[in-house]
Amino acid sequence: MPYISNTDEQRKSMLAAIGIESFEELLDSIPAETRIDSLNLPDGLSEMETLAEMGKLAAKNTTFRAGRIFAGGGIYNHYIPPVVSQLASRSEFVTAYTPYQSEVSQGLLQTIFEYQTYICELTGLEVSNASSYGGASACADAVSIARTATKRKKSVISSNIHPHYRETFDTYNLGWEMDVLDLPYRADAGFVLDAVEIEKMLAGDDVACVVVQIPNFYGCFEGGLSALAEICHSHGTLLAIGVYPFCAGWVKRPGDLGADIAFGEGQSLGIPMGFGGPGLGFLATKKKLVRFLPGRLIGKTTDENGRNAYVMTLQAREQHIRRGKANSSICTNSALMALTATIYLSSIGKEGFKEVGALSSGGAHYLAESLCKLDHVSLAFPDAQFFNEFVIKIENDDPDRIFDGMIEKGVLPGIPLSMFGGSKDRWLVAVTEQNTEEDLEFYVNALKSEVAK
Amino acid sequence: MTYAKDALIFDKSVQGRRGVRYPKRNFNWEFTAPEGLAPESAPFIPEVSHLDVVRHYTRLSLRTFGVDTGFYPLGSCTMKYNPRLCDKAAGFDGFAGVHPSQPLITADGIVELLAETSEWMCETTGMESFALQPAAGAQGEFAGMLTFRKYFDHIGESEREIMIVPDSAHGTNPASAAVAGFNVVEVKSTDEGLTDPSAIEAVINKYGAEKIAGIMLTNPNTLGLYESHICEIADMLHKIGALLYYDGANLNALLGIVRPGDMGFDLLHLNTHKTFSTPHGGGGPGAGPIGVKEKLAPFLPGAVFCVKNGKPEVVWPEHSIGRMKAWWGNFLVLVRTYAYFVHIGARGLRRVAENAVINANYIQEGIKDAFEIPYYARCMHEFVASAEHFKREYGVTAKDVDKKLLEKGIHAPTTYFPLIVHEALMIEPTDTESKETLDHFIEVMKGLAEAIKSDPEKFKKPDANLLQVVNPDETAAARNFIPRWYPEDGRQG
Numbered sequence: 001m002p003y004i005s006n007t008d009e010q011r012k013s014m015l016a017a018i019g020i021e022s023f024e025e026l027l028d029s030i031p032a033e034t035r036i037d038s039l040n041l042p043d044g045l046s047e048m049e050t051l052a053e054m055g056k057l058a059a060k061n062t063t064f065r066a067g068r069i070f071a072g073g074g075i076y077n078h079y080i081p082p083v084v085s086q087l088a089s090r091s092e093f094v095t096a097y098t099p100y101q102s103e104v105s106q107g108l109l110q111t112i113f114e115y116q117t118y119i120c121e122l123t124g125l126e127v128s129n130a131s132s133y134g135g136a137s138a139c140a141d142a143v144s145i146a147r148t149a150t151k152r153k154k155s156v157i158s159s160n161i162h163p164h165y166r167e168t169f170d171t172y173n174l175g176w177e178m179d180v181l182d183l184p185y186r187a188d189a190g191f192v193l194d195a196v197e198i199e200k201m202l203a204g205d206d207v208a209c210v211v212v213q214i215p216n217f218y219g220c221f222e223g224g225l226s227a228l229a230e231i232c233h234s235h236g237t238l239l240a241i242g243v244y245p246f247c248a249g250w251v252k253r254p255g256d257l258g259a260d261i262a263f264g265e266g267q268s269l270g271i272p273m274g275f276g277g278p279g280l281g282f283l284a285t286k287k288k289l290v291r292f293l294p295g296r297l298i299g300k301t302t303d304e305n306g307r308n309a310y311v312m313t314l315q316a317r318e319q320h321i322r323r324g325k326a327n328s329s330i331c332t333n334s335a336l337m338a339l340t341a342t343i344y345l346s347s348i349g350k351e352g353f354k355e356v357g358a359l360s361s362g363g364a365h366y367l368a369e370s371l372c373k374l375d376h377v378s379l380a381f382p383d384a385q386f387f388n389e390f391v392i393k394i395e396n397d398d399p400d401r402i403f404d405g406m407i408e409k410g411v412l413p414g415i416p417l418s419m420f421g422g423s424k425d426r427w428l429v430a431v432t433e434q435n436t437e438e439d440l441e442f443y444v445n446a447l448k449s450e451v452a453k
Numbered sequence: 454m455t456y457a458k459d460a461l462i463f464d465k466s467v468q469g470r471r472g473v474r475y476p477k478r479n480f481n482w483e484f485t486a487p488e489g490l491a492p493e494s495a496p497f498i499p500e501v502s503h504l505d506v507v508r509h510y511t512r513l514s515l516r517t518f519g520v521d522t523g524f525y526p527l528g529s530c531t532m533k534y535n536p537r538l539c540d541k542a543a544g545f546d547g548f549a550g551v552h553p554s555q556p557l558i559t560a561d562g563i564v565e566l567l568a569e570t571s572e573w574m575c576e577t578t579g580m581e582s583f584a585l586q587p588a589a590g591a592q593g594e595f596a597g598m599l600t601f602r603k604y605f606d607h608i609g610e611s612e613r614e615i616m617i618v619p620d621s622a623h624g625t626n627p628a629s630a631a632v633a634g635f636n637v638v639e640v641k642s643t644d645e646g647l648t649d650p651s652a653i654e655a656v657i658n659k660y661g662a663e664k665i666a667g668i669m670l671t672n673p674n675t676l677g678l679y680e681s682h683i684c685e686i687a688d689m690l691h692k693i694g695a696l697l698y699y700d701g702a703n704l705n706a707l708l709g710i711v712r713p714g715d716m717g718f719d720l721l722h723l724n725t726h727k728t729f730s731t732p733h734g735g736g737g738p739g740a741g742p743i744g745v746k747e748k749l750a751p752f753l754p755g756a757v758f759c760v761k762n763g764k765p766e767v768v769w770p771e772h773s774i775g776r777m778k779a780w781w782g783n784f785l786v787l788v789r790t791y792a793y794f795v796h797i798g799a800r801g802l803r804r805v806a807e808n809a810v811i812n813a814n815y816i817q818e819g820i821k822d823a824f825e826i827p828y829y830a831r832c833m834h835e836f837v838a839s840a841e842h843f844k845r846e847y848g849v850t851a852k853d854v855d856k857k858l859l860e861k862g863i864h865a866p867t868t869y870f871p872l873i874v875h876e877a878l879m880i881e882p883t884d885t886e887s888k889e890t891l892d893h894f895i896e897v898m899k900g901l902a903e904a905i906k907s908d909p910e911k912f913k914k915p916d917a918n919l920l921q922v923v924n925p926d927e928t929a930a931a932r933n934f935i936p937r938w939y940p941e942d943g944r945q946g
Contacts, residue, residue: 001804002797003534003730005887006811014815014888026810026831027710029679035711041576044798047538054792058547060562062555071552074779081473083503087510089540095519097530097733100867103920104859106459107516108735114462117937121496127936130736133588136779164779171754171775174599175633214490226489249495251486256493265779274543275563276553276780278588278738290934296736301930305917308459309925313934319591320624320870324637329628332589332726336734346462346506349472350498362480385487407559415554433475 002044067439068411070367072389072430073217074135074162075276076268078356079434083347084270088340098296098332102311109310112298112335115342122248123262124255125284129295131338132281132330135242135265136168139211141283141328142240142261143169145292146209147176148327150236154207156198158183160191160216161242163420183210191216191384193224195231202235209261213242214251218428219389220381221251229258238289245269245282246357247387254284261285270344271337280337291317294328359433360388363440367431368392370444376451380426389430391417396451399425405450411443462509463938466499472506497940516921517735518864524890526816528835528867528879529623529675531705531727531809533886538796539731539789548788553780557767563784567758568765570791571742577802578704578721579714580744584770586755586782590702591625593722593741594669596754598633599774600720600745601666601696603752607772610694613666617656619648621676621871626669626700635666642873646676646828650685657693667696672716673703673833675871675879677813687717696720696749704728705884706810706834709803720745731789740786756781808884809834812891816882819895823902827874835881837874838866843902844876847909851876857901857912860919863894 006014015021027035045053069077088094092107099105099112112130119128132138139162143155157166159182173180184197193212201207210232215221232239240261241254245268254262266280267273285293291314299313319326348356368390371377380391392414396402399416406413414427431440456464486492501509519525525532543549547562557564571583587593598616605613616635618627620642627637638660640652648670657665668690672680680686687697699713699721705728707713713721725731726739733739745753751771755778759766797805810833817826817836824838840851855865855878867879882891905912915923 001801003536003885004804004808005885005890006808010888011808011811014811018811018814018818023807023811026814026833028831029681030711031681031684034684034715036709036715039576039709039799039802041573041794041799041802044796044801047796050792050796051538051542053795054542054788055545055547057562057566058542058545060565061547061551062559063546063550069552071554073554075553077552079475083473083506087507087514090511090514091521092514092517092519093735094540094732095521095532095535096517096735097525097527097532098736099517100527101518101855101859101865102925103856103915103922104518104864105516106921107513110459110461110516111510111513112735113937117461117463118496118498120937121498124494124496127934133592133738134778136776137588137592162779164776167776168778171596171599171777172632174602174774175595177634221487221490223488249492250484251490252492253496257490272549272785273552274549275551275560275784277778277783278740278786279779287934287936290936297934297936299930300935301926303922303926304924307922309922311925311927311930313927313930316931318624319628322628323624324618324627324631324639326624326628326631329591329595329625329632330589331591331625332724332733332737332739334588334734334738335736336732337738339735342462343506343510345498346501346509347472347503348498349470350466350500351471352473352475353496353498355475358484359475359478361484362478362482365482366480387484407556412552412555419554436476437478 064410064412066434067436070414070429070431070443071412073415073428074265075273076430076432077273077434078268078432080270080272081347084340084344087343088336093339094336099312102309106310109298111339111342113300113310115338116298118342118345119282119284122245123243123284124253125262126287127290127293128282128284129293129297131334132283132295133334134279134281136165138263138281138283139165139242140169140172141294142263143209143211144294144327145261145285145289146238146240147178149289149292150208150238152206152208154179154181155209156181156183156201156207157211158213160218161211161213162217183212190381191220191222193222193228195224195227198231202231202237205235207235207237209238209240211240214247215244215387218381218391219386220384221386225257246360249354250357260289266341269341271340278334278337280334280341290314292327295330295333356433360431363435364388364390364431367440367443371447374448374451377447388432389428391426391428394425394451402450406446409446411446413443461938462501463499465501465505465509468500470500470502472501472503523862523864524886524894525864526866526880526882527864528881529702531881531883533730533883535730535732536793536796539792542792543785543788549785564758564767565765566791567787568760570787571758572760573794574723574742574744577708578744579712580721581747582750582753582757582759583742583744584753584755584757585742585787587741587743587777588783589737589739590722590724590741591629592777593743594625594629595632596774596777597698597720597722597743598629598635600749600752602633603772603774604749605666613664615660615665617653617668619670621674621873622669622671623675623700623702630669646678647682648680648686650682650689653686653689662693665693665695667698669698669700671700671703673706676828676837677832677835678828678830679833683716702727703834706806708806710806714746720749725786725790729790729793731786738783738786740783805884812882812884812886816880816891816895820898823899835879837871838878838880839874840876840878843905847905849905849909849912851878853913854878854901856915860916861897863897
């Protein structure tokens with residue numbers, strides 16, 4: 001049996017030391033009628049056979065060349081420098097648990113402190129937790145913060161946030177039972193917030209928070225965001241903004257816009273796509289909301305000899321102290337993914353961070369422009385500005401055939417919005433620095449020939 | 454210029470220094486911020502070289518204690534060896550390189566893997582259907598509580614709002630129940646440390662049978678004791694239409710021996726990072742799949758992967774509570790779980806439980822004369838010792854014992870939990886540790902007991918040469934919370 005260290009001989013002597021002859025005697029407290037003799041499952045395989053078996057399953061999945069992936073929707077195909085995966089695989093990090101004992105965990109605690117700093121920098125907010133499960137739960141937690149901080153039972157959520165985030169919120173809300181209203185947009189102008197209607201919606205001073213996403217799920221920057229915080233705050237409503245991390249520096253960060261809470265998915269910071277998980281939820285707030293922020297927090301202090309020390313702090317917020325009065329039950333989070341993001345940001349550095357944004361955004365605009373020149377292909381939201389993701393519209397009787405045709409050609413051309421209850425002739429297309437000029441040309445030509453079929 | 458030994462990566466930034474080099478491309482495109490969104494400041498990202506980064510994080514890894522560093526008997530956390538072959542499999546491009554939006558016909562292997570994982574989990578736990586989406590144990594608990602709620606709403610019994618939780622339960626239990634909208638009622642354990650059927654009966658009588666939603670139990674409980682009245686408790690609750698929730702944190706003790714489904718539980722969560730040896734990662738990512746009996750299957754969260762007529766299939770439950778997460782779940786964690794299943798097999802699972810139980814009892818016998826064990830009995834995978842007598846006689850606390858263990862290269866047990874044991878030291882050696890390691894631990898613990906008696910004052914003084922920090926000022930950390938690094942120019946964010 002792999003991984004069991006004790007030999008039969010040792011087992012015997014250990015049983016003797018316990019004062020028994022057979023292992024079964026240790027099971028006296030388990031009523032015999034509920035016990036089983038064996039599990040109806042196969043026997044184990046050797047290491048080589050196991051890896052071969054896993055390899056077979058992996059080989060059954062279609063993988064695309066790095067440059068030929070144009071799907072995003074929260075999970076992006078950014079380049080992961082080997083230095084990131086190798087350092088994040090250091091086995092001390094991988095096999096540690098929550099740093100309960102700061103005396104032997106300063107390394108891990110410091111990485112989380114650095115992570116918290118990065119998230120504050122990327123969001124423009126003052127306090128970040130040590131990580132959440134993912135973008136969706138971070139979004140739900142953002143509402144939860146507002147709900148407990150304001151003690152209000154209503155929230156206003158944009159219908160243009162990631163549909164999975166909204167669905168996840170709806171699940172969480174089964175327990176909270178908040179009333180949810182759609183954030184109003186101007187009917188005449190696409191993604192432009194309707195300040196007048198928002199004002200009316202908040203006028204009762206009973207809305208806990210407004211939730212928007214930058215860019216929104218369709219990749220678009222919405223209009224009227226800069227005035228939103230003021231409207232919210234004049235009614236005691238908190239503003240929560242979801243962000244794509246690479247937008248920092250190109251547009252105002254949530255904190256710069258006056259947001260009280262920022263959240264998002266951090267998978268794009270050095271974490272593999274991995275069929276969507278594990279990713280990294282980030283969640284940051286203004287300092288005044290820290291009492292309501294779920295999850296671990298690391299703080300800096302000193303030890304009795306004056307040395308710098310990092311510790312888990314403000315634990316009175318957490319489930320193990322508050323138990324039935326807690327606002328969240330989160331315990332294990334995404335620490336290793338937070339570490340990965342930290343090492344990633346440190347590795348690419350200031351210039352690399354800008355270049356990833358520039359290459360992704362530049363490539364996306366180049367692709368969008370080229371696609372628009374094709375017959376029967378257009379941008380679904382031509383008036384809206386975008387960063388590295390946009391929606392195209394394909395005029396064809398059978399857009400699914402075209403999608404499959406692209407896959408046949410080795411291109412994952414985006415995500416049909418039909419996956420989210422939208423129409424199948426619209427695809428959400430994302431570009432990263434991994435898509436070269438040649439890949440972009442290939443996409444254009446492939447789509448041209450598929451549409452012409 | 455030099456920087457302090459414990460400098461942060463931000464302190465090491467030097468203007469003009471480069472890390473990863475990206476290609477130059479000319480897209481003839483200049484990003485202009487939309488109206489009202491033009492930034493006035495940029496995020497601070499340090500400028501450091503690859504070597505700076507490698508040295509920095511390698512040093513930090515060396516200042517981190519993991520299972521790979523040494524014995525880690527952290528009770529209820531099951532800190533066992535994490536097989537490298539599972540990590541290797543999770544890194545295969547056919548898993549790690551797949552985008553979650555890919556049509557499932559391009560992900561046959563993934564669907565098969567997830568369906569098989571569910572089958573293994575069903576058989577291992579005695580459940581009939583599994584949802585793999587929850588991201589960690591506590592999220593699984595929360596999803597489980599919502600599943601209960603949705604079920605009761607569906608059958609027209611929404612007035613069931615009382616969730617019974619023993620006082621020995623993990624904090625996540627009452628928290629998950631409360632966040633799902635239940636009213637938590639705690640029940641006291643018996644003098645033997647077990648859940649008391651008569652205390653449950655009293656709750657039923659007090660609030661009324663029609664108000665009781667169910668109970669959340671860990672079995673073996675957090676004292677490491679098997680709840681031998683479990684079938685009686687299950688009958689009592691089922692008779693009034695209530696449900697039983699099983700917290701899978703301690704399942705390592707029972708693999709292949711007895712199954713929660715056979716004890717009468719209706720729903721459970723698993724912690725793959727405990728029982729099925731996926732790495733703890735310094736606090737995640739985990740995976741917290743939930744398994745149910747047939748009647749609760751229509752309410753499960755997310756997509757359910759199962760095998761039907763020999764074929765893997767994806768099902769969206771009819772009355773699902775909804776999703777817990779974007780996309781499918783912590784897939785690469787589940788890849789490791791499946792590799793673990795395939796590698797150790799049915800008999801391996803049983804051997805895991807046997808060795809977990811033997812190892813715990815062996816330590817308990819070894820240290821029982823040195824440390825008090827308030828609920829002494831044959832234990833399962835863990836037991837709880839107490840330093841209360843040392844505190845009473847010598848002023849030495851469980852925390853002091855922790856620090857001495859750390860000085861000796863052993864991770865501390867779970868301390869001050871469960872709450873029903875004063876000065877608790879909860880010890881779980883796990884299945885993968887050798888007799889030699891356990892003998893060493895026993896020797897160390899006995900030595901500590903002697904050291905307390907011979908010089909308690911010295912014992913209370915941590916050795917600054919053996920620890921990274923000594924008595925960090927936790928009060929100051931909370932009172933004057935410093936949540937991040939700040940640049941020297943005083944700019945904040």
